[in-house]
Amino acid sequence: MKNTVFLEKKGISIATKCFTSIFYFFLFSLSSLAACVDKEPVDEEDADPAINPHSSFLEEEENGGNTSSGPAFPAFADNARAFPGAVGYGRNAEGARASSTREVYVVTNLNNSGAGSFKDAISQSNRIIVFNVSGIIDLNKEQLVFKSNQTILFQTAPGDGIELYNGYTSSSGASDVIIRYMRVRVGRQVSGSDNIDAGGCANGKNQIYDHCSFTWGTDECFSLNRDGKGDGLFNITLQNSILGQGCQNHSCGGLIQTEDSEGITIFRNLLIDNKTRNFKVKGLNQYVNNIVYNWGNGAAYNMGGESKGHSNTVIENNYFIKGPAYTWINTAYPIATTDLSMFDDETKYHYNGISGSDYLADTYQQVNPTKPFIGGDGDGDFDTYCVGNYYDDDKDGILNGFELTQGNWQTYCSATPVFLSKPDSQHPEISVKTSATAAYHWVVENVGPVLPNRDLVDQFMIDELITLGTKGTIFRNQNYETQYPLATTWQNINIGAPKTDTDGDGIPDDFEDKWGLNKNSAGDAVRIADNGYTMIENYALSLEFPNEYEKAWKEAYGE
Template identity: 40%
Template sequence: MGGLFIGVLFTLSSVLRAQQLPSFPGAEGFGRFAQGARGYTTPEVYAVTTLEDAGPGSFRDAVSQPGRFVVFRVAGVIHLKSNITIAPYTTIAGHTAPGDGVVLYGRKVSFSGSNETIARFLRIRLGANAGAGKNEDASGIANGKNIILDHMSFSWGLDEVFSISWDKKGLEPDSITLQNCIIAQGLHRYNHSAGGLMQTGGKVSILKSLYISNKTRNPKVKGINEFVNNVVYNFGNANKTQEEHKLSADAYILGGGSAMISNALILNNYFIGGPATPKNKQSPFSRGNENFNLYQTGNYYDNNQNGILDGVLIEENEQWYPGLALKNFKTKADYADYPSVSPALQAQEVVSYLINQVGATRPKRDQVDELLIQELKSLGESGSYVYDEADLPLSNGGLGTLSAGQPLVDTDEDGIPDRWEEELGLDKNDPSDALKRSKHAEYKGYLNIEVYLHRLAEE
């Protein structure tokens, strides 16, 4: 019955959006049709030209108004002095930065109310040493619809790292995708190292992403959710240093004590224990309830911490999914309208894919993400449980160093460098052509600046 209801629920919306343009080539999941600045009535290009917290040319100013394609002419750490909320109809292109790219550090960057927003290749790191509050997340969505976050790196939350949880204001979060993202190192300064909550009546996809070195909530799921082709690594606090903190380890939480009806896909994921994971942890799933329905297949668990990917297949039963009953296990047909019901990658392929592709890989990975990937590559033998960011073996208070680089020449300052204007058949002296529709047949419907951003991401 639950599957039939879901099918009816999605059929109309699927038909209505079938002809819509994907946010970019490779966009997947429930948020794959977010329009970004293209969908705004009067889009414009805004170049971030300073690492200052505020003022003309700052990231804060760039995302303060809707309808902007945000490109970067600088690289480095932006030390935020207060929280930022991204305006609706925004396209953030972190991969346009020179050098080693950009890090937003010290305060929460929220996508609440950021309807129709696309954000790619950006690092958001909260941290404990720059004045953020005890109950602050690194990032998240409390309300809003049609949002896709791709190749983002989130870390060092003090409460959660990244959560989607309705605040009863605005639109209940719906049609949202996180793909190719890192959700990492929830800090345990306040004994709350948590990946995040995914609890909304709307639709959320978590795809090809890495939850790493968070004690719990990797993630905690309620509602309509796809969890497909992900890796959860080094969950728990078995290597804790605070004796007063209880031993804990939760990867995927199956609703917890929620009365909300949940319908979830859990497909082709790999759960890998690390030094923080108790060796007697029998299952990566916990705290199921009678309201949590799912279709699961192709998931693996490896907790022998031996440096070899040799996990076992997770079976469809109450031992692996504690708290669930036979009635909670559904079939593929029940979730046929979920966009990720037929994933391209097997669980064994996901690990190598993420090692090469996950996080803000353009213009290049920073030292924090490189450290995380090295831990993942150890396949259980290394992993952090972080009190605060300064404990990491990196300079600059744990942020590491970032090369400033040199931005490409952009004669008409339209956001498309001259080299790319030539490659795309545009005029480097015409600042208006960036926001014109592309004449390339394969990019029909996109603006020229989007074609540049698509091609740059694939380079």
Template identity: 35%
Template sequence: MEIKAVVITAVLLCTKAWAQLPAFPGASGFGAAASGGRGGEVYHVTNLQDSGYGTFRDAVSKPDRTIVFDTCGIITINDKIKASPRLTIAGQTAPGDGIVIYGNGVSFASNTIVRYLRFRGSSSMPRGACTVVADDLEDIIFDHVSIQWGRWDNLHLKNSSRVTFQHCLIGESIDPQRFGALFEGPTNVTVHHCLWIDNQSRNPKAKAGIEYINNVVYNWGVNGLVGGHSAENHYQDVINNYFIAGPQSTDKFIGMFSGTDHVYHTGNFADLNKNGKLDGRLVIDTDFVSATATLLPQPTHKAPIKVKVQDASSAYTEVCKQAGASLRRDGVDTRIISYLKSLGTTGEIFRTDSAAGGLVPLKTAAALADTDKDGIPDKWERVMKLNEKDPTDANKKNAEGYTNIERYFNELLLN
């Protein structure tokens, strides 16, 4: 009985350790323990069509999948895509300049990992549509994702919990609203090292329980970061962010807070002079008090996997390098980052995606050979001492709890 008890205890300890395993090395915040499609089917996206076998739409149509890309380019979708739960979407596996999902929105479900993809709406999608929707779910992380050209908001997050957006680019929302994001009632949300750029307002609208750390907000129109300003109580930890005015910005980098917005803030800077230099001043209590927020002496939120916090100037440098699908930035994101680097002298809040210049062609390349179709290219299998003719070894776990295919994903970003 004692031996059995020891075995059970060991199993429980391992289970608990894996439950808190980061989705990938470097994942942090409330959504960082999402396991996605770990251990499930490996699905290859092989073409750029809107529907049918081998398409992105088909890839996300069933749960428990790890999705890799054997193709690169622009996937134009006519209708909204609704993704299933328990997915890992590894955009970093795409050859060439990667993938753009263009033309309409994508909604996600619980326990999902999304990395290194570009989601762009268009003026042709419905008036009230958002480019990315993450409503009514738990445990999701978006890492190095570009989200643009939403008609109502670029991003919508409602009644969800344990969510992380890290190193994302959320910008260039278009008519009729041209808003960045509406966070409507979610709790335990982490947004860190993201770029919010060329949105009229809502960067985001934080009607939420949120830790907002090391973000850069650039060239807002009417308002920068917006409070919940509702009858419900909301709690926002605003830490070491940089607010940088652009050509169309007002001085309202903080706006529309109310007494029900309970804010802890520290280490934030605002650069409002549009002089091409990063020389902002420290954000002080009166900036939030004038927006009628209720100030707190201590932060409210404590994510189990903490964000490594930088000072605001270092965060600006990090965001310039990393925000969006930055493994290989395409022409759209490169243009947008150039606005940010101008530090106040360039940037525009466009009304349509065509006014922004529209899509830019992506450089293409062939996928690496993968004999057993397990998602790990043959040359990587040899490096990792796996069998390139045995598809079952992709889902074998190491001592940490990562599968071999996850090891490939993670090491791919180091090369």
């Protein structure tokens, strides 16, 4: 029969199940009829939701309710509420699952606005957003603001995926946000001033960013910097992501600054080619398994700087690897004493024009990086459980660093924290943390948006990292080839063909056919399966964990 899928769990035939279900439905109908004759309706205010649920199974299914049924998807050992592998303070973010009225929005074009665009997709809360298009979305120098109860799954795009370019993002004011495999490329052209963050949040809660890449910010690459509005800034995780190539003269990884009761987790990220703030941290914070490479004369990890307030932190098993610290910086040269012809050497200068009595030019130079830890001298103690952190300072192309301990701290670090003998009990356990060396190798292979594919921008930074000290540039303008070799080629990405999706629910037909979903009905995409994730989230997870899904299918339905 056409378009018919027969799924059969081992030892139990579908026909037997159907007959049994019809038989029990018949008995239930008779008993329900008798109950209607004998009993008065239950007053809504007196109803016990455990006995008299508000909605029927069918209503919940049609309205996107929390219905658990369907395929035998794998159950993950680390099935955090957000997704398998989520850790830290933001691990329990639910995204669109937090809403009983969730819906799927499929991005179908690269337009900056209008139906089918990403901008339109994020304009409403309660959405799971997936992609059936690939390429560059020009944000026209605008900021995109994510809303509450949104799950955004960039890994579902075909080809090499999506690039958000010429703009920036924020999740300020939102709660329950899950963003995975997103790339944000701001660019010097967005602003001549040093004031644009590629991403971040100033107030919000229950958020997690995973496998993202934030580059070319002209202020910070990514910041979680409390603005005092709303309920605060807490229960947020940034993990498995790249924060890199911040544009000079204010080239920064970011500010991670909250109160000491507002938890933030920074786990297994790559911070690369940023002059300073990799990160600057204040408040209740975990900083675990991060790799910091080729910072400049600003800071690698800044323990609060001169910021006010108490900090309660864990800094564990990170690797700080010194790079060559080549940099391009906009420099003023007095007109009265400068020969304009010097700027003809494009390997050292890029002439930017005149400001007042000065010539301005991006100037190529090599700076002396700071020590890996600075700060700790602000108004309020910077308490830290700081162990297992390694420093490779010889730039010899080999990963051969040494551990930073309290015994050698004054030699290699300038920060003045209060050292703790154990982590504060407030901090959630990260069971998947590794040694600093293992974290480095994991990052090389897996950090950032590796799905659908790692793009040229991220691969360029990985290629710098693995030189372990011999390559690395902190540039000012990514549009100049003398500063950034990929200036005219980073846009070359593979545009994949859209996947066949008959009902337009974001789940391709081949996945629905295989797992017994209805490819002619969009309603099943938002239903929650037995493993706790919606059907469409399970599709996205199958791209990430193909072996687990194939094993589960064979165990449930195989010969």
